[in-house]
Amino acid sequence: MSNPYDSDEAEIEASRAPLLDHLVELRSRLIICVIAVALAFVVCFAFSRQIYMFLLHPFAIAAQLLAAEQAAHAQQAGGFDVMKFLNGTKDLFLALVGAREVPDAAGADRLKLVFTAPLEFFFTKLKLAGFGAVVLSFPVLAWQVYGFVAPGLYKRERKAFLPFLVASPTLFLMGAALVYYVILPFVLWFSLSQQIIGDASVSVELLPKVSDYLSLVTTLLLAFGLCFQLPVVLTLLGMAGLISSKALSTGRRYAIVGVFVVAAVVTPPDPISQTMLAVPIILLYEVSIWCVRLIEIRRKREDEEAGRDIVPV
Known part of the structure; x- marks a missing residue:
């Protein structure tokens, strides 16, 4: 009987091409990748405000929920309460996924971000558009990489490689979802809970910079996405x-x-x-x-x- 490995070798031999042909193909695929990233960058920059507001949603929910909790427990004694801490974390997650409606409360409008340089927010939107462009154009980039290396793979290797093109972005999105719905809201809720507001002599309020907030979000997204x-x-x-x-x-x-x-x-x-x-x-x-x-x-x-x-x- 014929060995299946022989047919794989014959297929690879048939796909061999001169070095110049490989360089021409590499150039064409790089051009496609650059065009895809550029188009995605334009789209993301056009909607950079909406994207930034979407990333601010966990911050807004955390501030609104914390204000509601503080209003509800205003008459209780201070100090760290473990059950209150755990219930607050649970309510925060349920509010983010839409399973719990956050009541309006006084002080929920205290969510503010600042920028201290004239063009800081503009460059922040550029960074956001660049990050979003890579994410948005990833299917095109991954397909171009696969199309370039596929001729040098055995048939069984190509079949084994294809599932990873689906598994890799899926796992990255799972890590990003964990950040958006759990990690980031909890970090922001915990940070807001450290504020000192209402004291007559001292006021300690969280006013993050727009660039620092984007750096926090992108760092967590990349860290969790890559770890996944x-x-x-x-x-x-x-x-x-x-x-x-x-x-x-x-x-x-x-x-x-x-x-x-x-x-x-x-x-x-x-x-x-x-x-x-x-x-x-x-x-x-x-x-x-x-x-x-x-x-x-x-x-x-x-x-x-x-x-x-x-x-x-």
Whole structure:
């Protein structure tokens, strides 16, 4: 029987092209990528105000909910209340996903952002448009990269590579959703709760700069989005034979420590947000072990089938 690897080799040989043809193709694909990013940048800059307002929504909800809670507990004694803290976190999440209606309260209009340089907000909108352009044009960029490298891959490798084009942006969006609905609102709600307002002699109020707020949002989005790529990275390493499921299982305890260290670096300095990042990554690490194990089982089955196809003379 014919070996399936022979047909793959023949297909790659048929797709070989001179170096100049590869350079011409690379140039055309780069031009497409530049045009896609440029068009996405124009669109994002045209709607930069709406995008910025969308990113401010967790801040507004956190301020409104905190003002309502402070109005409801105005007659209670001060001090840190664990149940009040947990209930406030739960109400914040329910309000963001639309499952709870936040009541109007006096003081909810205190949400203000400032900029201290004449063109600071303009450059902030440029940065926002650039970040949004990369996100918006990512499908085009990923497809152009795949189209350039696909001719050099075996047929089975192309089939194995395609799911990652879907899994990678999906996991990134999951990390971004966790930031938008959980991490960012909690950080802002906690920050607003540290204000000292209403005291006759002292007033400590949070007035973030527009550029600092965008930096916080983009840093958290990138940190969580990239950390959620762990299954993709480990699965690709498993496909390349660089790691095994046994090694991942054996190093689980060290991986957990490393995850908490990374979470402590990329998140604000509070244990809640660090745990909110570390726990999903640990779960994704366990998923990665199973993905690598499935790859090993499939590779073993393919090797056995290839061995049976070789008939001794």
